[in-house]
Amino acid sequence: MLRTYHKSVIQVEDYKTFMLRTKEKIDLQLEDFFRNKMSSNWDSLTSTVVETIRDFTLRGGKRLRPILMVLGHNLFADENDKIVKASISMELTQTYLLIHDDIMDQSDLRRGMPSFHVDIRNRLNLTHDDAQRLSENLAIVAGDLADSYSHQALFDAGFGSEETLKASVELSRIIETTGYGQLLDVYSSIHDSFVQNDLMRLHLWKTAKYTIEGPLVLGALLSGTKKDFSYLSHYGYLLGVAFQLHDDILGLFGEEKQTGKSIKGDVNEGKKTLLMIKAMERSGDSEREFIRKCLASGNVSDNDFRRLQELVKSTGSLDYSRDVMRKLVSRSKDYVRKMDGNSEIKGFLEWFADYIIQRQN
Amino acid sequence: MLRTYHKSVIQVEDYKTFMLRTKEKIDLQLEDFFRNKMSSNWDSLTSTVVETIRDFTLRGGKRLRPILMVLGHNLFADENDKIVKASISMELTQTYLLIHDDIMDQSDLRRGMPSFHVDIRNRLNLTHDDAQRLSENLAIVAGDLADSYSHQALFDAGFGSEETLKASVELSRIIETTGYGQLLDVYSSIHDSFVQNDLMRLHLWKTAKYTIEGPLVLGALLSGTKKDFSYLSHYGYLLGVAFQLHDDILGLFGEEKQTGKSIKGDVNEGKKTLLMIKAMERSGDSEREFIRKCLASGNVSDNDFRRLQELVKSTGSLDYSRDVMRKLVSRSKDYVRKMDGNSEIKGFLEWFADYIIQRQN
Numbered sequence: 001m002l003r004t005y006h007k008s009v010i011q012v013e014d015y016k017t018f019m020l021r022t023k024e025k026i027d028l029q030l031e032d033f034f035r036n037k038m039s040s041n042w043d044s045l046t047s048t049v050v051e052t053i054r055d056f057t058l059r060g061g062k063r064l065r066p067i068l069m070v071l072g073h074n075l076f077a078d079e080n081d082k083i084v085k086a087s088i089s090m091e092l093t094q095t096y097l098l099i100h101d102d103i104m105d106q107s108d109l110r111r112g113m114p115s116f117h118v119d120i121r122n123r124l125n126l127t128h129d130d131a132q133r134l135s136e137n138l139a140i141v142a143g144d145l146a147d148s149y150s151h152q153a154l155f156d157a158g159f160g161s162e163e164t165l166k167a168s169v170e171l172s173r174i175i176e177t178t179g180y181g182q183l184l185d186v187y188s189s190i191h192d193s194f195v196q197n198d199l200m201r202l203h204l205w206k207t208a209k210y211t212i213e214g215p216l217v218l219g220a221l222l223s224g225t226k227k228d229f230s231y232l233s234h235y236g237y238l239l240g241v242a243f244q245l246h247d248d249i250l251g252l253f254g255e256e257k258q259t260g261k262s263i264k265g266d267v268n269e270g271k272k273t274l275l276m277i278k279a280m281e282r283s284g285d286s287e288r289e290f291i292r293k294c295l296a297s298g299n300v301s302d303n304d305f306r307r308l309q310e311l312v313k314s315t316g317s318l319d320y321s322r323d324v325m326r327k328l329v330s331r332s333k334d335y336v337r338k339m340d341g342n343s344e345i346k347g348f349l350e351w352f353a354d355y356i357i358q359r360q361n
Numbered sequence: 362m363l364r365t366y367h368k369s370v371i372q373v374e375d376y377k378t379f380m381l382r383t384k385e386k387i388d389l390q391l392e393d394f395f396r397n398k399m400s401s402n403w404d405s406l407t408s409t410v411v412e413t414i415r416d417f418t419l420r421g422g423k424r425l426r427p428i429l430m431v432l433g434h435n436l437f438a439d440e441n442d443k444i445v446k447a448s449i450s451m452e453l454t455q456t457y458l459l460i461h462d463d464i465m466d467q468s469d470l471r472r473g474m475p476s477f478h479v480d481i482r483n484r485l486n487l488t489h490d491d492a493q494r495l496s497e498n499l500a501i502v503a504g505d506l507a508d509s510y511s512h513q514a515l516f517d518a519g520f521g522s523e524e525t526l527k528a529s530v531e532l533s534r535i536i537e538t539t540g541y542g543q544l545l546d547v548y549s550s551i552h553d554s555f556v557q558n559d560l561m562r563l564h565l566w567k568t569a570k571y572t573i574e575g576p577l578v579l580g581a582l583l584s585g586t587k588k589d590f591s592y593l594s595h596y597g598y599l600l601g602v603a604f605q606l607h608d609d610i611l612g613l614f615g616e617e618k619q620t621g622k623s624i625k626g627d628v629n630e631g632k633k634t635l636l637m638i639k640a641m642e643r644s645g646d647s648e649r650e651f652i653r654k655c656l657a658s659g660n661v662s663d664n665d666f667r668r669l670q671e672l673v674k675s676t677g678s679l680d681y682s683r684d685v686m687r688k689l690v691s692r693s694k695d696y697v698r699k700m701d702g703n704s705e706i707k708g709f710l711e712w713f714a715d716y717i718i719q720r721q722n
Contacts (some may be wrong), residue, residue, distance in 0.1 A: 100502075
């Protein structure tokens, strides 16, 4: 892959081009997968649901997870069609988790478009009294379907039984760990005693595993390498937590147009991010109470939202989050230097660590 | 297995004993699986959720699906510990589907006990304004966890990569097909034009695949047999539809104490069973309108419920359902006679076909 550039020092633009080209290849595989699915002779409801899963999957997203899966593979073996084909399993897992997540968060917007349960309600023109419930039910099933698609994509990629099986075990661990993360997330919203340590565990489980560490490890497993890739795993976990910390900063200070999410979304969901936890720790009683109220309101006003942003800055909480994030990225890069594997891919992973906390969406 | 009885003609009591003994072995494996899961050092919420998944799985159920998986295996190979270990994956899939199903149906009762989202709300003593939503969210995640457990149980049973992989592919197809069945189920509740043919497809997808056909095929795949088992598959599909038709009869005429479900549950959910479809077809306008209203009411009165039962009998709809059911069972037994495999297991399968439409729960 990167080798085709025939350069000893790879330029940043090359990395970006690699990501873009890999994304294109992944999108083709996703389209192919859904074309196959859609060729079944279904009733109109099933067709609409599968079509909506397809559009939900294809209409946005950076394909970070499948790209990382390809990289985890290419670290130990030459890129081939099989790994690109297999990598869509992570995007389908992402679809699965996001569909269920949006039901749980009662979130109407995803990637700047209607979330699945909203989209399906519109497409089916559901107007019954219980249209909300009905569309959420369809979304629960749609998520479950995307999960089975995810496993199938892995099975059908054409790797040997041994490698495929190891990767499947890992895929189900990824989903399991993310589930525990989601439980911890619910826990955080109902317990005041939720502190930084709990939050780091939440980020490890809910984000780092399925966003960075899991995809890299899946790719490495499919490469069939006999080499130890525990450093790759450490890299993934550290960077995954940094990814979430950055996501939370974007969630409070980002541009709606770029993030595709409602800017007040995190606050209205009552998310106890590190930004909030630190700002509360470093505030006086009345400000702490103000932050608590904002998080509990479910519908923060524009004025209160701006005051909240100011508080996160003035207490030094924003700087604190950024500092933690940078340290995580720096430690993750230490692991890249130590790890086995193709040196050009290692170069990419180092660059990628910085990229992940600079992205605007 | 059955061979240990050393009889050429196996008695009905032996079959029941076999089922009971296999159930006991399966329960031990389930307990073992959850003991391992519970040994992790979790926060209190995660522990409670996993405990509730365990209790939900263990506290009831006939273990039909894992028993059938063991039988599918034993048809082609001698019983061993591995197949019993692997068979719990079908029970965990059942847990996954039931937990999500009860959210979708807003059903408070399962196997005579609180459904998962009710149970978890009680155990966590959730009393917030949004306790209902919160407990349903936890149930969505719990279902997703049970799904990953199901895959893991299959991976960990100790079969070779080749067999395990084939079974895993089948497991994800089972879950996929059941998903399409659930979509069709939702469809049936919003479309008046839902007729007998649609219903048969619904039963094939939503029930037959994951209750009878899938488990048998999973077992056969794990046996590593090179023999053709398409007749086993036909048997499973036919019997699976009969199973659902019988379930619907129990749902309208069964004893709550035995079924563990609310007797009015099916009607209050608005389920368009074959009993309802035929009764409506064979009724005059006013009675048809009465049935439609009962199904739409969400809370049918005792009097109306009794009148509905009477109508299903007097129109001959009950007899019609029973007739369809018996024909399916008879055809399923034809396939048993034709199929390859151990003759004692074949004897069991023949007996089992009758058992399935005679059971009281």
